[in-house]
Amino acid sequence: MKIQSECITCLLKRIIFEAELSTDDPLLRLKTIQNSCKLLDELYNPNSSSADIATKVHRLAYETLGDDDPYLELKNQSNKIAQALVPRVNELIECSDDPLRITMLVSIIGNLMDFGISGASTHPEILSEVFEDTFAEDLGCDDTEEIKELLKNSKNVILFTDNCGEIVFDKILCRELKKFNPKIHLTIVVKGEPIISDATIKDAIELKFNEIVDEILNTGCFAIGLDFKKTPLELIKALEKADLIICKGMANYEAFSETNHRPVAYLLRTKCTAIANSMELPLNINVVKLYK
Numbered sequence: 001m002k003i004q005s006e007c008i009t010c011l012l013k014r015i016i017f018e019a020e021l022s023t024d025d026p027l028l029r030l031k032t033i034q035n036s037c038k039l040l041d042e043l044y045n046p047n048s049s050s051a052d053i054a055t056k057v058h059r060l061a062y063e064t065l066g067d068d069d070p071y072l073e074l075k076n077q078s079n080k081i082a083q084a085l086v087p088r089v090n091e092l093i094e095c096s097d098d099p100l101r102i103t104m105l106v107s108i109i110g111n112l113m114d115f116g117i118s119g120a121s122t123h124p125e126i127l128s129e130v131f132e133d134t135f136a137e138d139l140g141c142d143d144t145e146e147i148k149e150l151l152k153n154s155k156n157v158i159l160f161t162d163n164c165g166e167i168v169f170d171k172i173l174c175r176e177l178k179k180f181n182p183k184i185h186l187t188i189v190v191k192g193e194p195i196i197s198d199a200t201i202k203d204a205i206e207l208k209f210n211e212i213v214d215e216i217l218n219t220g221c222f223a224i225g226l227d228f229k230k231t232p233l234e235l236i237k238a239l240e241k242a243d244l245i246i247c248k249g250m251a252n253y254e255a256f257s258e259t260n261h262r263p264v265a266y267l268l269r270t271k272c273t274a275i276a277n278s279m280e281l282p283l284n285i286n287v288v289k290l291y292k
Contacts, residue, residue, distance in 0.1 A: 001049065001050050001051070001253065001254045001257045001258065001274070001275070001278045002046060002047060002048065002049065002050065003044065003045070003046060003048055003049065003050040003053050004046075004050070004273075004274040004277075004278075006272065006273055006274050007050050007053075007054075007274055008040065008044070010272060010274075011036075011040065011053075011054055011057060012033070012036065012037065012040070014058075014196065015032065015033060015036045015057065015058070015061050016029075016033060018058075018061060018062075018065070018070040018071065018196070019032040019033060019061065019065060019070075021070045021071065021074070022065045022067040022070040023065060023067070028064070028065065031064055032061050032064040032065055035060055035061070035064050036057050036060060036061050036064075039056065039057055039060050040053070040057050043056060043057070049254065049255070049258050050254045050274070051223070051224045051225040051226075051251060051254040051255040051258075052224075052227070054224040054251075054254075055195075055222065055223045055224045055227065058195060058196065058222075058224065059222055062222075068193075068194060069194035071164075071194070071196060071197045072194070074124060074164075074197060075164035075165075075197050075199075075203070076164075077124040078113045078124045078127070078163070078164045078165030078166075078197065079164050079165055079167070079168055079203065079206075079207070080124075081113075081124045081125060081127050081128060081165060082110060082113070082127060082165040082166070082167075082168035082169060083168050084128070085127065085128065085131060085168075086168065086172070088131070089103075089106050089169065089172055090172070092106065092135070093106075093172070093176070098144075099176055099179070100144070100148060100176050100177070100179075100180050101139075101142075101144045103169075103172055103173045103175075103176040104139075104144060104173065104267055104288050105135065105138065105139055105286060105288075106135070106169050106172065106173075107166065107169040107170055107172070107173045107248065107267055108139075108267050108268060108269055108286045108287065108288070109127070109130075109131060109134045109135060109169070109269075109286070110127070110163070110165055110166030110167075110168065110169040110170070111162060111163065111166050111248065111249055111250075111267070111268050111269045111271075112126070112127060112130065112134065112269060112271075113127055113163045113164065113165030113166050113197065114163055114197060114249075114271065124165060127165060134286070137285070137286060138286070139285075139286050139287070139288055140270075140281070140282060140285025140286055140287060141279075141281055141285060141286075141287040141288060141289050142288055143265070143288050143289050143290040144288050146290050147244070147265050147288065147290055148180070150243065150244050150263060150290075151177070151180055151181050151184070151244065152181060153243070154181065154184050154243035154244050155183065155184060155185060155243055156184065156185045156187070156238070156241050156242050156243050157177065157184045157185070157186050157187070157242065157243060157244045157245075157246065158187045158188075158189060158238055158239065158242045158244075158245050158246065159173070159174065159177075159186070159187070159188045159189070159246040159248070160188075160189045160226070160245070160246065160247045160248060160252045160256075161188055161189065161190050161191075161198075161199045161204075161248055162198060162199070162248040162249030162251065162252060162268075163196075163197045163198055163199065163249060164197050164198070164199050164203055165197075166199075166248065166249070167190075167199040167203055167204070167207065168207060170188070170248060171207055171208075171209055171212060174186055174188065174209070174212045174213050175212050178212065178213075185214045185215070186212075186213045186214050186215075187213065187214060187215040187216070187217055187238055188204065188209055188213050188215075188216055188217070189216075189217045189218065189219060189226075189235065190203065190204050190216065190217075190218050190219070191218060191219050191223070192218040192219040192220040192221045192222070192223070192232075193221060193222040194222075195222050195223065195224065196224070198251075200218070201216065201218055204216050215238075217232070217234060217235050217238060218232070218235075219231070219232075219235070220232035220235065223255075224251045224254065224255070225251040225252045225253075225254050225255025225256070226252065226255045226256070227255075228255070228259065239261060243263075244263055244264075244265060245261055245263070245264045245265070246264075246265045246267060247264055247265070247266050247267070247268075248267050248268065249267075249268050250268055250269075250270075250271060250272065250275045252266070252268075253266050253268060253275060253278075253279070254275075257278065262291060262292055263290060263291060263292045264290070264291045265288065265289070265290045265291075266279075266287060266288075266289045266290075266291070267287070267288055268287050269284070269285070269286055269287065270282065270283050270284060270285050270287055271283075271284065
């Protein structure tokens with residue numbers, strides 16, 4: 001996705017948020033914001049990828065702060081809050097005649113676990129507070145039947161994870177994907193380095209994804225979504241043979257929508273007008289959308 005004018009406000013809100021998370025020093029906060037604004041001014045080009053620009057601005061912010069993981073505590077809290085909801089999620093799945101669809105919906109509810117931007121969480125506990133109401137909203141865009149048809153004949157499926165908290169529900173989604181078609185080779189991809197509230201290999205190990213999936217890969221670098229210029233060779237090979245790519249969250253949409261990778265299923269919440277407009281969908285809905 002190309003950067004939109006509203007992306008500027010969103011990105012700067014995130015920088016302010018992480019500066020406040022990282023330090024109580026007002027001068028260091030100010031320097032971080034000033035440096036980020038200066039770089040954003042230099043980089044802004046309506047023909048550039050929003051994910052690419054955001055990656056570079058976040059990198060500078062982290063370097064200025066001297067903090068390689070400002071969101072660490074929030075990420076840990078998010079995983080704990082989500083884990084407390086697992087019994088309820090399993091109950092919903094067991095009561096459904098379409099467990100895979102329900103699991104996709106639940107994994108999207110986890111996508112609300114995002115911080116420092118409009119339309120997302122203000123604190124980890126909000127997931128518990130809004131879970132039932134968001135579940136009741138159901139899917140505002142529903143391509144699950146088409147995805148299931150693809151899955152029936154798929155041999156290799158890759159799931160690109162997004163935020164912490166959300167990744168707890170992604171594990172359940174992986175479980176249901178394997179139940180739906182036990183023959184698929186299922187790979188999950190986490191971030192190569194800590195960036196915003198996204199899950200890393202540490203989270204995948206702690207949540208024991210190895211019990212469910214066939215392979216765990218990482219993006220190989222510090223990047224919003226995925227930096228295709230720095231993608232590890234093993235991930236490139238996995239993408240080349242994938243029968244279906246599942247992308248969680250808005251950042252993965254921003255990155256993958258700039259490529260010709262197909263088929264891609266996006267599971268996300270349209271939390272901003274830039275994403276909603278790009279996908280030609282309403283704002284603040286739960287989305288399962290397949291691009292062939």
